[in-house]
Structures are given as structure tokens and as C-alpha cells.
Amino acid sequence: xxxxxxLKTSYxxxxxxxxxxxxxxxxxxxxxxxxxxxxxxxELSKPKHPVEIKFSNENDYLYIKNTIGTVCVYETxxxxxxxxxxxxxxxxxxxxxxxxxxxxxxxxxxxxxKSGNQLAAINIESGKYSILTDFEDxxxxxxxxxxIPAESSxxxxxxxxxxxxxYREYKLLKVKYVNEKALLTLISHPIRLYWDSVIYDSIxxxxxxxSNYKIIILDPSFKKVLxxxxxxENLSKIDYGYFYHFHQxxxxxxxxxxxxxxxxxxxxDDFKKxxxxxxxxxxxxxxxxxxxxxxxxxxxxxxxxxxxxx
Numbered sequence: 176x177x178x179x180x181x182l183k184t185s186y187x188x189x190x191x192x193x194x195x196x197x198x199x200x201x202x203x204x205x206x207x208x209x210x211x212x213x214x215x216x217x218e219l220s221k222p223k224h225p226v227e228i229k230f231s232n233e234n235d236y237l238y239i240k241n242t243i244g245t246v247c248v249y250e251t252x253x254x255x256x257x258x259x260x261x262x263x264x265x266x267x268x269x270x271x272x273x274x275x276x277x278x279x280x281x282x283x284x285x286x287x288x289k290s291g292n293q294l295a296a297i298n299i300e301s302g303k304y305s306i307l308t309d310f311e312d313x314x315x316x317x318x319x320x321x322x323i324p325a326e327s328s329x330x331x332x333x334x335x336x337x338x339x340x341x342y343r344e345y346k347l348l349k350v351k352y353v354n355e356k357a358l359l360t361l362i363s364h365p366i367r368l369y370w371d372s373v374i375y376d377s378i379x380x381x382x383x384x385x386s387n388y389k390i391i392i393l394d395p396s397f398k399k400v401l402x403x404x405x406x407x408e409n410l411s412k413i414d415y416g417y418f419y420h421f422h423q424x425x426x427x428x429x430x431x432x433x434x435x436x437x438x439x440x441x442x443x444d445d446f447k448k449x450x451x452x453x454x455x456x457x458x459x460x461x462x463x464x465x466x467x468x469x470x471x472x473x474x475x476x477x478x479x480x481x482x483x484x485x
Contacts, residue, residue, distance in 0.1 A: 176469060176480040180213055182206075185477025187227065188470040190463045191234045196251065197470075198237065199477050200225040205239050207254060210479070217254035222247050229275050238275060238282070238299075244268030248280065248299055260299045265289075268297075272319040274329040276352050283307070283329060283350060283357075285317045292316060294331070294350065296357065307350065307357045310335065317348070318372075325377040327351060332373060333361070345369055347382075347397060362397050371418045378427035379443065385421045385432055390446065404446050406432075406439060413437070422461040429484055431469070433460045438471065440484065449484060 182188075185199040190210065197210040205225045207217040219225075222241035229238045230251070237249045244262030249255060258280060262268045266286055273284035280300040285292050288306070292315050297304040308317075310333075318332040331348040347362035370384040370391070381401065384391040390404040407413070416435030423430050429449075430441045438460050440450035459472035462482060469480040 176483055178478055179468070179481055180208075180210075180479040182477035182479070184475060185459070185472035186474070187225075187459050188461070188472050188477055188479075189228045189230060190468060190470065191230045191251075192232075192464045193234050194465075195234065196230070196237075197479065198228055199472065200228055200239075207237070217249075219247075219249060219254065219256075221245075221256060221259070226270065227272050229273075231275065232277065238273075240268075240273060240284075242270050244270070246273075246282065246297075246299055258299045260297060260302060266304070269317075271317075274319050274322065274331075274350070274352075276329075278352070278355055281355075283319075283352060294348075296352065296355070305355075307359065308348075320373050321375075323349075323375050323377060326375075327353070328360075330373070330375055332370070340367075342367055343369075347373065364393070364397055372421035374421065374423050374430075376423060376427055376443075383423070383430065385418065387418065388415060390430070390432075390441070402446070404441075406448075415439075416457075419458050420460060424462040424466050424482075425464055426466055429462070431460050431462065433457050442484075 182199055184201045188199045190197045196207050198205055198207045203223050205219040209216050222245040224242045225239045226242055227240040237251055240246045244267055246260045248258035250257050269285040269287055273282045275282055281296055281298050283296055286295040294307045294317055295304045315335045320330040322329055328349045328351040333346045333348045337344045349360040351358040370386045372385045374383045376383055380395045382393040382397055388406045392402040393400055415437045420433040428443055432439045438452050438454050438457055442449050456474035461470050469482045471478040
């Protein structure tokens with residue numbers, strides 16, 4: 176694939192859906208480019224140590240979350256900082272990705288409160304929040320996977336230590352958030368499954384799990400395993416490193432998995448590897464929303480690639 180632009184350190188990258196802005200996170204700041212001229216539009220120093228970046232649905236706002244639970248919102252006309260939410264002693268936002276809802280300035284994220292980690296709907300503008308879950312386990316973890324447009328729901332992974340079995344259990348949690356009301360659906364598998372990341376593929380109506388170096392395909396009920404793919408089959412001498420990120424192209428044709436030492440792209444139709452590339456210090460790879468570009472981030476550089484897999 177042709178390299179369109181090479182950037183400096185890029186932990187995360189995001190291209191707005193209208194193609195006007197491309198931003199990437201560095202160690203202390205977020206840089207916004209005009210992808211047509213590659214001129215720097217803005218250098219955003221708040222919050223420091225950014226980890227997550229999202230444009231709103233209409234690309235009017237840019238949300239940035241850092242490692243210690245601060246979320247800043249910038250308007251994208253002049254990139255002025257307009258809203259900030261900071262963690263407090265009694266309410267701490269946990270590091271990790273968040274869901275951006277259709278309610279203005281409202282996100283769904285994990286808050287650490289007296290009862291442990293709970294999912295909450297947080298209004299960045301007012302600072303008010305509402306707790307959506309009520310789990311007693313103090314070390315319950317939530318990981319946001321992605322938004323499912325066909326179901327208007329947000330897909331999370333819920334994990335907790337099952338004291339009766341001694342194992343850490345994993346479940347799916349779907350959150351449908353409409354008019355400031357949340358409907359939660361908890362989904363389990365009959366046997367104990369572990370995964371690093373999961374996608375619900377609305378096109379093929381399957382769940383796709385990444386578990387270490389295996390891909391597991393399940394039916395839409397999340398009960399039946401349809402297929403398992405071992406990425407290391409006949410490649411025992413190759414070191415992929417540890418898992419970082421999982422993404423699917425918008426058209427459903429390709430899956431991309433980022434490990435710390437390699438990036439793998441699979442064709443969905445036959446799950447054949449069409450890219451298996453050594454990329455040292457890799458930490459992020461996603462297709463743009465229009466599938467025109469592939470965005471690859473590493474601890475040393477970021478790359479905008481022309482997507483020509485088809």
C-alpha cells in the first residue's frame with residue numbers, strides 16, 4: 176500500500192468522516208492536520224497524555240481523553256477548548272475508550288466509585304452523571320468495543336473474577352442509550368471464553384473475537400462457535416508480540432489486527448492473510464470510515480496509507 180503521509184509518534188489516529196481533519200495523539204499533545212495540504216491546523220496541549228480521540232457525528236466537535244480521566248471537547252471551527260470534565264477523588268474516570276452518544280456532550284464511560292467500577296452516562300458540559308450498572312465486584316472491568324449502527328447500541332466487554340470458579344469471566348454488554356435512558360443487555364456464552372477484543376459484524380451477522388493469536392467466529396446468538404482461525408499455524412518462529420487493537424473495514428471485507436511487532440490483515444470471505452507485516456512498536460491500525468485509507472500508529476511514527484486491497 177502506498178504511503179501518503181508519514182507522521183511522528185502516533186498512539187491513536189482519527190480521520191473525520193467528512194475528510195476535513197486528521198488528528199493523532201503524541202506523548203503530550205494532539206496534532207490536527209488538514210489531510211489535503213498536510214498543514215497543521217491545531218496543536219492541542221490539553222489534556223496532556225491523550226489516549227483517545229473522537230470526532231462527533233457531524234464533526235463539529237473533537238473529544239480527547241487522557242490517561243488520568245480528563246476529557247476535553249474542542250469545537251472544530253477554530254479548535255477552541257469549550258468543555259472539560261475532570262476526575263475527582265470520589266469519582267474517577269478509568270483509562271480506556273469511551274462511547275460517544277447522540278445526546279450532546281454525553282459519553283458512556285467507566286467511573287470508579289465507592290461500589291467499584293460502574294458504567295456511567297457522563298455529561299461533559301454539566302459535569303452530571305448517571306450510573307448505568309450495579310455490579311458488586313470491585314474489580315469489574317468494562318472495555319468499550321464499538322457502536323453497532325444496525326442496533327443503535329454500544330458494545331462493551333464486561334469481565335470480573337468469578338469467586339465460585341476461580342476464573343475471570345467475560346460477557347458481552349450491549350447498551351442502548353436513547354433520550355437519556357439506557358437499556359442494558361448482558362450476553363453470556365455457555366462455556367468459558369476469553370477474548371482481547373470483539374466486533375459484531377452486522378453485514379455477516381456474526382461476532383468476531385480475537386483471543387491472543389486466535390480468531391473465533393460466533394453466530395448472532397453468541398452461543399455457537401462457527402469457525403476458529405489460528406494465526407500462528409505453521410508460523411511458530413514468528414514473534415507477533417502482544418495484542419493491541421482490532422478493527423474491521425466499514426464494508427466488512429477485511430479484518431485488521433495490531434500486535435506490538437506485526438500487523439495482520441485478513442480477508443473475511445476466506446480468512447486468508449493478505450498482509451502480514453513486521454512493524455516494530457505498532458500500537459494502532461484502523462481503516463478510515465470510508466475505507467479509503469489505512470491509519471497505522473506506532474510509538475515512533477504514524478502512517479496514512481492508501482487502501483488498495485480490493
